[in-house]
Amino acid sequence: MKNHRWIIAGMIILACLIATACSTPGQKEDFSLKIGLMPAVDAAPFLLAEKEGYFEEQGLNVELIIFNSGQDRQSALQTNAVDGVMTDLIAVATNVDGGFDIKATTMTNGVFPVLMKPGSEDKQKVNIGMMEVSVTNFLIDQWLGDKYEIEKVYINDIPTRLAAIVSGDLDMGSFPEPVASMGVLQGLEKKNFEYEDGNCPDVMAFTGTALKNKDKAIELFHKAYNKAVDYLNNNDSVARDILLENIPNLNPAIKDDIIMPEFTPCKLQDDDYIRQIIEWTEKVMNKDMNVEPEDLVERKYVD
Numbered sequence: 597m598k599n600h601r602w603i604i605a606g607m608i609i610l611a612c613l614i615a616t617a618c619s620t621p622g623q624k625e626d627f628s629l630k631i632g633l634m635p636a637v638d639a640a641p642f643l644l645a646e647k648e649g650y651f652e653e654q655g656l657n658v659e660l661i662i663f664n665s666g667q668d669r670q671s672a673l674q675t676n677a678v679d680g681v682m683t684d685l686i687a688v689a690t691n692v693d694g695g696f697d698i699k700a701t702t703m704t705n706g707v708f709p710v711l712m713k714p715g716s717e718d719k720q721k722v723n724i725g726m727m728e729v730s731v732t733n734f735l736i737d738q739w740l741g742d743k744y745e746i747e748k749v750y751i752n753d754i755p756t757r758l759a760a761i762v763s764g765d766l767d768m769g770s771f772p773e774p775v776a777s778m779g780v781l782q783g784l785e786k787k788n789f790e791y792e793d794g795n796c797p798d799v800m801a802f803t804g805t806a807l808k809n810k811d812k813a814i815e816l817f818h819k820a821y822n823k824a825v826d827y828l829n830n831n832d833s834v835a836r837d838i839l840l841e842n843i844p845n846l847n848p849a850i851k852d853d854i855i856m857p858e859f860t861p862c863k864l865q866d867d868d869y870i871r872q873i874i875e876w877t878e879k880v881m882n883k884d885m886n887v888e889p890e891d892l893v894e895r896k897y898v899d
Contacts, residue, residue: 627813628657629806632669632681635662635843636772638704638798639682640835641824641859643842650823654816662842666727666752673698679806680814684731684797685865685873688892693885697804699894702818703864705857706798707773708735711758711784716767723747725757725769729880731797732770737876739789740768758782774839777850788855795869796857807894818862818897825859832856862898 633639642660645651651658661678663669666687672678674696682704691698708731716722721744726732728750740746749766751757754775760766762782771779780786800821802814828835836851870889878885 625812626810627655627816628659629680629810629813629817630659630661630678631817632672632678633660633662634666634669634682634772635664635775636682636706636798637774637835637839637854637856638706638796638859639842640828640838641704641821642682643838644828644834645820645824647838648824648827650820651817654820656813656816656820658817658820662844664844666730673803676803676805678803679810680800680802680817683799683801685799685870685892686729686731686734686797686877688799688801689874689877689885689887690729690881692891693887698801699804699807700799700801700864700892701814701894701897702800702821702862703796703860704798704800705859706731706796707776707788707855707857708732708770709773709776709786709788709855710736710739710768710770711761711776711779711786712768713761713764713766714783714785717785717787719744719767721745721747722767723749725749725751725760725766727752729877733880734797734873734876735789736770738792774843774846774850774854776855777853778847780853781847781849786853786855793869794860795865797865797873799864802894815897822861825861828859835859864893864895864898 631642633642646658646660669681669683673681685700688698688700724736724746726736726748751760754771757769758771758779761769761784776786806814835856836854840846840848840851867889870892874885874887
């Protein structure tokens with residue numbers, strides 16, 4: 597009888613151990629990420645992290661996908677084909693206001709020079725090509741709004757917008773680098789402007805689903821990004837090479853003309869700047885947006 601009690605007790609202990617081993621407090625952590633990039637200079641740290649194995653060092657399996665248009669990027673987000681994307685705070689604000697769960701996790705360092713026909717800079721009234729609800733429109737207001745009488749011409753397609761300036765139908769246009777440097781090869785002048793307090797509107801953002809289910813992977817992703825940033829800031833030519841290797845249809849002749857930013861380690865814009873973005877977007881869209889700065893960002897990966 598005594599032996600039976602010990603056997604029963606042993607079976608109970610064994611059953612508890614098995615149950616503990618088989619149970620998890622939540623869904624098992626997924627260390628794979630699909631990331632959407634845009635053909636812009638702020639893609640360089642992500643591309644370098646993939647090439648040099650920084651993601652693998654963190655135990656991550658990261659797939660990078662370059663989208664050629666904001667529409668393709670948005671479709672990938674809406675269908676959960678990607679976990680995160682390079683985007684901007686204006687797009688994040690409109691997505692969140694529209695009910696789509698997404699949050700920015702770090703600022704990226706985009707560069708948006710203004711291309712112009714020679715002589716356009718001396719005019720008082722200019723027509724400028726841009727996307728309507730976009731970072732290009734926001735930056736034109738910031739940089740040129742008090743310098744010119746501006747007629748805004750909304751052309752979403754970048755090649756079409758560029759061609760309109762080359763042909764003389766437009767005076768100026770805002771373009772992401774390195775596309776802007778391609779315009780210089782076609783006889784246009786390129787002028788760069790400084791950001792207000794170092795705040796670029798560009799961000800890396802992740803869907804709410806990814807933030808919930810892949811928290812640790814996203815944390816490690818930011819660590820790999822920081823390592824790439826540190827390397828690129830000390831190796832400018834590497835950043836140029838990696839952009840030419842990965843972005844389609846770039847002429848190697850622009851390599852030394854690409855305006856490269858100083859890449860910053862993971863950080864986010866402050867609430868005052870984000871509120872400025874929201875207010876500007878409300879004005880452009882002619883509607884009140886039901887969002888606050890804290891709705892657009894997840895700060896734990898940079899704090």
